[in-house]
Amino acid sequence: MIWDNFRIALQAIRANKLRSLLTMLGIIIGVAAVIAVVSIVQGLNHVIATQFEGVGVTYIMVFPRQDLQDPDLAGREVTLTYDDGLAIMEQAGGLELFNPVFYRGEQTRSGDRRHPTMLLGIGPSHQEVSNHWVDKGRFFSDLDLQRAARVALVGRKVIEELELDEPVLGSDLIVGASTFTIIGIMEYKGEMMGQNQDDFVLVPITTARDIYGVEAVKQLRLDFKATGPETVDLAKDQIGEVLRRRHRIPEGTKDDFRVLLQEELLERTGAILGTVTSVVGGVVSIALLVGGIGIMNIMLVSVTERTREIGVRKAVGARKSDILVQFLTEAVTISLVGGLIGVLGGWGLGILGAKAIPGFPPAHVPLWAIALGFGFAAIIGIFFGTYPAAKAASLDPIEALRYE
Amino acid sequence: MLISISELRKFYRMGEIEVRALDGVDLEVDAGDYLAIMGPSGSGKSTLMNLIGCLDTPTSGEYILNRQAVSGLDDTELAHIRNREIGFVFQTFNLLRRATALANVELPLIYARMPAAKRRQQALEALDRVGLGDRVKHQPNELSGGQRQRVAVARALVNRPSILLADEPTGNLDSKTSEEIMSLFDELNSAGNTIVLVTHEKDIAKHARRTIRLLDGRVVSDGRRDDSRAQP
Ligand SMILES: Nc1ncnc2c1ncn2[C@@H]1O[C@H](COP(=O)(O)OP(=O)(O)O)[C@@H](O)[C@H]1O
Ligand SMILES: [Mg+2]
Numbered sequence: 110m111i112w113d114n115f116r117i118a119l120q121a122i123r124a125n126k127l128r129s130l131l132t133m134l135g136i137i138i139g140v141a142a143v144i145a146v147v148s149i150v151q152g153l154n155h156v157i158a159t160q161f162e163g164v165g166v167t168y169i170m171v172f173p174r175q176d177l178q179d180p181d182l183a184g185r186e187v188t189l190t191y192d193d194g195l196a197i198m199e200q201a202g203g204l205e206l207f208n209p210v211f212y213r214g215e216q217t218r219s220g221d222r223r224h225p226t227m228l229l230g231i232g233p234s235h236q237e238v239s240n241h242w243v244d245k246g247r248f249f250s251d252l253d254l255q256r257a258a259r260v261a262l263v264g265r266k267v268i269e270e271l272e273l274d275e276p277v278l279g280s281d282l283i284v285g286a287s288t289f290t291i292i293g294i295m296e297y298k299g300e301m302m303g304q305n306q307d308d309f310v311l312v313p314i315t316t317a318r319d320i321y322g323v324e325a326v327k328q329l330r331l332d333f334k335a336t337g338p339e340t341v342d343l344a345k346d347q348i349g350e351v352l353r354r355r356h357r358i359p360e361g362t363k364d365d366f367r368v369l370l371q372e373e374l375l376e377r378t379g380a381i382l383g384t385v386t387s388v389v390g391g392v393v394s395i396a397l398l399v400g401g402i403g404i405m406n407i408m409l410v411s412v413t414e415r416t417r418e419i420g421v422r423k424a425v426g427a428r429k430s431d432i433l434v435q436f437l438t439e440a441v442t443i444s445l446v447g448g449l450i451g452v453l454g455g456w457g458l459g460i461l462g463a464k465a466i467p468g469f470p471p472a473h474v475p476l477w478a479i480a481l482g483f484g485f486a487a488i489i490g491i492f493f494g495t496y497p498a499a500k501a502a503s504l505d506p507i508e509a510l511r512y513e
Numbered sequence: 514m515l516i517s518i519s520e521l522r523k524f525y526r527m528g529e530i531e532v533r534a535l536d537g538v539d540l541e542v543d544a545g546d547y548l549a550i551m552g553p554s555g556s557g558k559s560t561l562m563n564l565i566g567c568l569d570t571p572t573s574g575e576y577i578l579n580r581q582a583v584s585g586l587d588d589t590e591l592a593h594i595r596n597r598e599i600g601f602v603f604q605t606f607n608l609l610r611r612a613t614a615l616a617n618v619e620l621p622l623i624y625a626r627m628p629a630a631k632r633r634q635q636a637l638e639a640l641d642r643v644g645l646g647d648r649v650k651h652q653p654n655e656l657s658g659g660q661r662q663r664v665a666v667a668r669a670l671v672n673r674p675s676i677l678l679a680d681e682p683t684g685n686l687d688s689k690t691s692e693e694i695m696s697l698f699d700e701l702n703s704a705g706n707t708i709v710l711v712t713h714e715k716d717i718a719k720h721a722r723r724t725i726r727l728l729d730g731r732v733v734s735d736g737r738r739d740d741s742r743a744q745p
Contacts, residue, residue, distance in 0.1 A: 113623055120611055421607045424568060425668065426596020426624040428589050506568045510607065 114435045118442035121411065132407040133447030135400025136489060139393045140448045140482040144455025146389045147478040149462050150382055152469050156300075157378055165240050167205075167335040170369045171197075171348060173328045179363060187328065187365045188356075191314075194331045196355055201347035203340030208238040210330040211317040217267060217310060218283040224270035227309045228284055230317025230326070238334045246278045246293030249313050257315040261289035264307035265297050284310055287320055300469075341370055397485060400447065401493035408440050408497035412504075419501050420509030433502040440494020441487055448486025452479055514577075515675060515707055516542035516565065521574035523560050523730075534560040535571070536730035544675070547702045548709045549718035552727035558711045561727065562680045565709060566601050567591045579675050596624050600669025602679035606661045608653040614640060614664045615649040621672045639671040640664070643697060659690035666697060670706075677701065679710040683717055695720045 122129040173189040191209045198207045211230030216223055233254060236242050243262060253260050261282055268277055273291075282289050289312060298306035318326045333348070335341045345368050352358075352366050412419070419432055427435075452474075459472035523535040535557045542548055550558050563569040564576065567583055570591075576583045579598060586594070595601075600621075608617045618636040627635070640649050643663040653661055662682060669677055679698070683691035699720055702708050710721065718724050726734040 110623065110626065124611060417607065418609055421609060422620065422624075423592065424566070424595060424601050424607070425621040426592055426672075428592040428624070430589075431592075431624060507563055510568075510603070 110431075111434075111438065114438035115442060117435065118439035121439060122443060122446060128407065129443060129446075132403045132443060133400070133450065135396050135398075135403050136444050136447030136486050137400075137451040137454060139396035139400055140451025140486055141455035141458060142389055142393045142396065143482050143485065144452050144474055144478055145458035145462065146386065147481075148456065148459030148472040148474045150386060151473050151475065152459075152463055152466075153378075153382060155470050155473075157375065166338045166371050167341060168239060168371050169204075169333040169335060169341065169344060169348070171331040171333070171352070172367045172369065173330075174363075174365050174367045185365060189329050189331060189352075189366055190327050191329065193352060193355060194329070194333075197331070197333070197348050197351050200351045201344055203335050203337075203344035203347070204333050205336045206234045206238050206334040208232045208234040208332040209314055210235075210332055211314050211321075211326050212330055213317075213321070213325075215285045215310070217271060219271040219273055219281075222271045224267060226264075226267055226270075228317070229309055229311050230314040231311050232314050234334075235311070235332075238332045241298065242296050243293040244296040246291070248293060254313045254315050257313060257319040259287060259289045259316060260292045260313070262293040262295055262311040263291055264295050264309045266305050266308035267310060268294065270308075282310070284312070285320070341372070345370060393485075397489055400444070401489040404440055404443055404490060405493040405497060407443070408436060408494055409500070411439070412436065412497050412501040415501075416504065416509045416512040419504050420506050420512065423504070423506035424510060429502040432504075433498045436498035436501045437491065437494050440498065441490035444486040444490030444494075445483060448483045451486070452482045455482070514541055515544040515546075515579060516540065517575075517577040518565075519575045521561075521564060521576060522572045523557075523564065523569070524572045533730050535564070538574070538727075538730070538732055540725065540732065542676075542707065542709065544707050545702075545705055546707055546709075547698075547720070547722040549721035549724045550709065550711045550727060551713060551718055551724055552733075553713070556727040557730040558727055559680055560730075562678055562709070562711055565676075566599050566678045567594045568601075592624075596621055597672060598675045600672065600674040600677045602662070602665050602669050602677070602682045604681040604684040606653070606658075606665045606685070608661060608664055608668075610653055613650050613652055614645060614656070614667075617653070617664055618667045618671050620668060625672060636667075636671055639667040642670065643667045657690075658686050659693055662686060662690075662694050663697065666694070666701075670701070676707045676709065679708070681711050681713075683712070683714070688716075691717065 171189065173187045175187045194207050194209050198204055209232045213228050214225060215228035217226050233249065233251065236248060246262070248262070249258075249260065252258070261284065263277070263282065271282075273280060273282075277291055277294060280291055282291050289310075295307070295309075295311070300306060314326070333344065335344045348368055349364065353364065356365055358364060422432060456472070456474050459474060463469045463472040518538060518540040521535055521538040521540075522533070525532040525534055538557075538561060550561065552558050560569070564571050565578075567578075567586075571584060574584065578594065581594070583591070583594065609620070615633070615636055618639050619632050622632040622635060637646070637649060640646055643666050645660060645663050645667065648656060648660060653664070656664065666682075669679075677698075682698075683694055686694060695717060698708055698710065708721070710717075712718050723735070723737040725732050725736075
């Protein structure tokens with residue numbers, strides 16, 4: 110019986126292909142959006158998870174905070190120094206390692222190729238703290254740091270952009286106005302949320318001070334490694350206390366620094382994804398609503414067109430419930446076929462999207478998302494098909510048979 | 514007694530006016546009978562047929578079909594009676610356009626919840642019986658008027674009803690095809706089927722064994738031929 114109804118429904122769809130397609134459009138768009146967004150969000154989650162797995166939750170960064178709009182900070186000289194870092198290590202608990210980072214945008218040059226990149230002046234614990242290691246060559250020696258040697262470690266992106274010839278190790282690289290010898294290549298990190306993670310040059314922090322002057326290294330980024338995930342929050346609080354004391358920040362005034370935990374970064378990206386999802390959710394509900402109204406409309410048309418058919422069916426013994434089920438099946442079939450097209454279309458969009466974003470894993474549509482798409486479609490079909498089906502079921506057989 | 518009708522009334526209210534489509538009809542039909550209902554247009558023939566066929570409910574009166582009181586049954590029960598007891602043939606055939614002859618004939622059996630294989634076999638038998646065994650896969654638009662009406666007759670027969678009702682079954686057919694359809698009815702009646710048909714043509718009515726005349730919603734004459742269908 111259900112199978113017969115399903116066959117009738119498919120026949121009706123096939124008999125009015127264009128009309129059915131137009132009717133399904135809302136459902137198709139809605140379901141496709143669900144599937145595409147789920148597949149891309151899944152990909153992002155995967156990317157983020159792998160990235161943070163690499164860095165680890167014990168990584169803490171402290172930035173100087175400069176905000177000219179903020180009356181608390183305006184006119185104050187914002188500093189974050191190596192000594193701040195040492196004081197934190199001494200006075201704050203739960204910290205294992207400290208690495209000062211000088212950072213500045215800088216032009217790199219090799220032959221006639223140029224590439225703007227990020228120059229980082231780093232301390233000896235950089236690898237351990239950021240969990241980012243030399244891949245080829247060697248890290249800075251204590252001697253390099255003591256003597257402020259003109260040596261550099263480079264990321265893959267820089268090698269690529271400058272088209273550095275093999276062997277890269279030992280060759281010269283001009284950064285700003287100074288020439289460095291490349292002694293190592295850092296391990297490949299890939300992209301994170303569309304941002305290349307391999308576009309940098311590392312030099313000893315002493316070398317950076319030598320070149321850019323003592324004043325320049327008064328605004329550092331201070332990186333720390335906590336002793337364990339459980340001490341991160343405590344360490345954050347104590348870093349804040351130490352810095353407020355050292356910077357003499359009065360009670361009730363804003364900090365001139367910002368402590369960033371990996372966990373918070375994760376939460377923030379999660380929040381962004383959440384916003385994206387709810388915006389798309391809004392689009393989806395509107396599309397599905399429009400789709401549902403479309404189905405209701407077409408079903409009302411169908412009931413009118415097939416009034417005689419309903420009369421005939423009733424004359425040969427169809428009960429109200431038989432007619433109701435037949436037209437409900439038809440509405441649900443339309444919405445499910447729309448759902449199927451939507452799932453396939455959304456999947457395709459997901460695949461295209463994943464290809465378009467470099468470093469993105471191949472699109473993966475989980476089974477629950479497909480079930481969700483079809484579920485939405487079915488519910489819409491039932492909800493908006495009920496009124497037309499009930500109208501069909503309640504037709505008087507004689508009047509239906511007499512309908513021209 | 515297959516059908517027993519007494520004091521059957523059907524009134525329609527058209528604004529201020531009350532239309533008395535049937536105004537106190539008494540009628541009894543035996544099993545195996547062959548009855549023609551005649552009368553001028555608007556005399557209530559179709560109204561009576563629809564009531565006998567349980568497509569409609571009377572304003573008042575008693576209708577007993579096959580020892581069951583039909584007046585007072587609800588929608589679902591009426592649907593059941595239409596499905597099991599009645600085969601209806603319409604003037605305009607009323608076949609489903611997009612369905613094959615076979616699918617059309619299977620329709621009553623679907624609502625009887627018959628399994629597909631048995632349904633198909635029984636529908637093929639019915640189509641064979643009306644001489645369309647070689648047209649089962651044709652759609653209505655691929656069949657002539659007479660063939661369409663044969664499909665409709667097969668559909669009316671397929672559930673082996675107690676009574677076959679036909680409201681002007683030849684109204685849309687030429688005279689030659691009409692004769693063919695009528696000889697099909699004759700055959701079916703000889704095989705034991707009870708038939709009630711509406712017509713306003715004497716040539717058609719003379720196939721029946723008994724003829725009643727309606728006028729303004731009342732039975733004005735009821736005549737039975739002594740001989741059994743003397744064909745000219
Ligand atoms: N649904 C209806 N509403 C109002 N009047 C109706 C309706 N159906 C039939 N009638 C009236 O009832 C009378 C009998 O109609 P009907 O049984 O169709 O006559 P016949 O079939 O003998 O031509 C006519 O006057 C017709 O106008
Ligand atoms: Mg009539």
